Amino acid sequence: MSSAPAPALRLEGLERRLGQRSILAGIDLRVEPGECVALLGPSGCGKSTILRLIAGLDQPDGGRILLGERDITALPARRRQVAMVFQSYALYPHLSVARNLSLGMELRGVSRQQRQLEIARVLAMLQLEDQSQRRPADLSGGQRQRVALARALLRQPRVFLLDEPMSNLDAQLREELRPQLRTILCGSQAPVVYVTHDQQEAMGIADRIAVLQQGRLQQCGTPQELYGTPANVAVARFIGRPQINLLPMQHGLLVGIRPEHLYPVTEGGLPVQVLSREWHGASQQLTLSSPHGELRWTCDGSQPIASTLQLGWDRRHEHRFQQASGLRC
Structure with a gap:
């Protein structure tokens, strides 16, 4: 000015x-x-x-x-x-x-x-x-x-x-x-x-x-x-709503997957069960139980979802962190 x-x-x-x-x-x-x-x-x-x-x-x-x-x-x-x-x-x-x-x-x-x-x-x-x-x-x-x-x-x-x-x-x-x-x-x-x-x-x-x-x-x-x-x-958890999913893997690794990057697969995926659902018009947000704990999934609001299913993701969308330090790999 x-x-x-x-x-x-x-x-x-x-x-x-x-x-x-x-x-x-x-x-x-x-x-x-x-x-x-x-x-x-x-x-x-x-x-x-x-x-x-x-x-x-x-x-x-x-x-x-x-x-x-x-x-x-x-x-x-x-x-x-x-x-x-x-x-x-x-x-x-x-x-x-x-x-x-x-x-x-x-x-x-x-x-x-x-x-x-x-x-x-x-x-x-x-x-x-x-x-x-x-x-x-x-x-x-x-x-x-x-x-x-x-x-x-x-x-x-x-x-x-x-x-x-x-x-x-x-x-x-x-x-x-x-x-x-x-x-x-x-x-x-x-x-x-x-x-x-x-x-x-x-x-x-x-x-x-x-x-x-x-x-x-x-x-x-x-x-x-x-x-x-x-x-x-810390940044991965704070930026993005719903919050990023963090899955503990072998060799001290955490893999982060954004909720919108999950999708249903017919076989070889992560087995999950729907715990709750929020409808937001064009999209819906689901809370799921899995072998890795609770997950969040955002998908099309008109998509019918079974109570149990398997989810997968593209590895290009993975965020990998060291479990001990929390730093990005």
Whole structure:
């Protein structure tokens, strides 16, 4: 949004500890100008901690944060030119949408005419032109979230940080807002770091996804790379719904098969029994018992399924992992 070239954001060996407990362990990550990288992982994996360190709200116990060639690790939060969007919106309830948006610009000394022009531009971009005089309580959840995004855009930041911005919205509204949010973020040249625990949201919005577990970066890549070639069992389990099937084999090997890659065979397959079935319209998801434990199978919704059958798969779709380390073979 700024006329100056946007710098890349780099995290180098970032560490954070709480007493003797390691919250983050040696995080290395680069976010290019105009790129959106999602931090994805279960609760407590360190996602929001990374955002707070980038924003300057907390200080790391090791490592560096660089914006372009500038080390901002020790820089106060107010001087980092970072815009952060929270899940709670953090809007002033007694002020109109227009006043919520203009207040920060007033504090930065932006002229009244320029404020009006910028606010009108951002409200039009987010389809909020008719809401400028309404208060947050009079808006829907989706509208409030867009106002919070508008405020971040008006700061013309060098980095965008979004912390689970759609977690308070219902599933249908999240699905409707996802492409809008993607368009908005793509319109900025600033690096974007987007925290979520929802893999569908991450895959729909981010250029790349960084999967975290217990404070460690497991893998960073495009959604296609993470799904097609997971680096380890942790990533394979976390990416993809229904969850990947992991079958223990001889010689300390785990073989992973995605539920959609299973198919019925007449002989020589894995014997299974149907335990439960969920119909999803065009597809159905079945939970099966097998000699290897429970399996998940996704198939055509109109396909009749016997209560007992045999399943096979193409070996080209196998994901092989070392059972001891969990690493991809």
